[in-house]
Amino acid sequence: MLKRPRRNRKSPIIRDMIQETHVSSANLIFPLFIIDGENQKSEVKSMPGIFRYSIDNLLREVESCLKLGLKAFDLFPAVEESLKDKYATESYREGTLYLRAIEAVKTNFPEACVVTDVAMDPYSSDGHDGIVKDGEILNDETLEVLGKMALAHAQSGADIIAPSDMMDGRIGYIREILDSNGYTDVSLMSYTAKYASAYYGPFRDALGSAPKKGDKKTYQMNPANSREALIEAQLDMEEGADFLMVKPGLPYLDIIKLLHDNFDLPIAAYNVSGEYAMLKAAIANGWLSEAVIMETILSFRRAGATSILTYHAKEVIEKGWVK
Numbered sequence: 001m002l003k004r005p006r007r008n009r010k011s012p013i014i015r016d017m018i019q020e021t022h023v024s025s026a027n028l029i030f031p032l033f034i035i036d037g038e039n040q041k042s043e044v045k046s047m048p049g050i051f052r053y054s055i056d057n058l059l060r061e062v063e064s065c066l067k068l069g070l071k072a073f074d075l076f077p078a079v080e081e082s083l084k085d086k087y088a089t090e091s092y093r094e095g096t097l098y099l100r101a102i103e104a105v106k107t108n109f110p111e112a113c114v115v116t117d118v119a120m121d122p123y124s125s126d127g128h129d130g131i132v133k134d135g136e137i138l139n140d141e142t143l144e145v146l147g148k149m150a151l152a153h154a155q156s157g158a159d160i161i162a163p164s165d166m167m168d169g170r171i172g173y174i175r176e177i178l179d180s181n182g183y184t185d186v187s188l189m190s191y192t193a194k195y196a197s198a199y200y201g202p203f204r205d206a207l208g209s210a211p212k213k214g215d216k217k218t219y220q221m222n223p224a225n226s227r228e229a230l231i232e233a234q235l236d237m238e239e240g241a242d243f244l245m246v247k248p249g250l251p252y253l254d255i256i257k258l259l260h261d262n263f264d265l266p267i268a269a270y271n272v273s274g275e276y277a278m279l280k281a282a283i284a285n286g287w288l289s290e291a292v293i294m295e296t297i298l299s300f301r302r303a304g305a306t307s308i309l310t311y312h313a314k315e316v317i318e319k320g321w322v323k
């Protein structure tokens with residue numbers, strides 16, 4: 001035998017020498033859930049180790065992450081049912097929880113990078129990402145709401161705005177509104193290929209944002225399709241997106257790779273709530289070892305993602321697995 005690939009695996013030094021893919025804390029974005037009130041910290045049942053924080057505790061959490069070198073955060077609000085309506089008006093109301101949270105983080109920690117979520121569902125009495133009329137999701141009318149939300153986020157100090165709604169034309173629509181209001185430097189991370197996935201369950205539990213009726217299949221993508229992701233990516237690029245995101249992550253590594261190979265924009269992967277819950281449950285039962293966490297996160301980088309939104313972000317740094 002002239003060729004023995006095992007020679008390149010014979011020692012840790014050689015294995016490290018030829019390692020192709022690395023994950024650093026700079027690649028990670030930590031999603032954080034927010035609730036109203038004071039001194040609140042309530043664990044999400046289906047996501048052990050993940051909490052909903054009131055703003056005061058959110059600031060403590062952000063501070064402890066910054067000390068660890070974790071600097072990017074994606075915020076999601078849990079909104080009281082009584083504040084929800086068909087048009088998600090609470091989402092851009094002056095003084096609303098979410099806008100106060102963005103402002104509090106950016107005022108206290110200007111060095112933090114705040115990603116904000118633009119979508120109606122946490123505020124919608126229908127639990128949908130768009131305005132519902134006679135059972136249909138209205139695309140163009142929804143854009144107006146998204147535009148107001150995005151502008152409010154920019155005014156509150158958002159660094160990156162991430163529309164997660166999957167309405168057609170929203171990237172261009174939001175870019176135009178931001179630019180015409182002087183927010184040319186606020187970035188857009190588009191949920192480009194967001195699939196109609198059952199992996200969002202724990203997130204919807206965390207926020208109480210599940211659809212009251214029907215599903216999200218008329219706007220989120222069919223898990224069976226990959227070529228459609230190319231159309232979405234092309235449109236997002238033309239409309240001015242700065243990042244293309246694939247969501248969920250693990251069951252869609254081929255889509256991450258597809259977008260990475262076809263587009264020059266940075267690719268983000270969302271390692272969603274259900275993926276987190278799955279690993280945590282198996283680890284808690286002793287069915288899998290904790291090593292699955294880094295193996296999973298590494299797979300997003302190998303597939304071509306530069307940025308990874310993951311609920312594991314803090315723990316992997318705390319445990320010293322990521323520097």
Ligand code: PBG
Pocket residue numbers: 117118119120121129164165199200201202203204271272273274
């Ligand atoms: C909603 C939104 C969802 C997630 C992020 N933004 C859920 C959904 O579309 O129902 C899911 C994130 C996760 O599961 O971790 N706009």
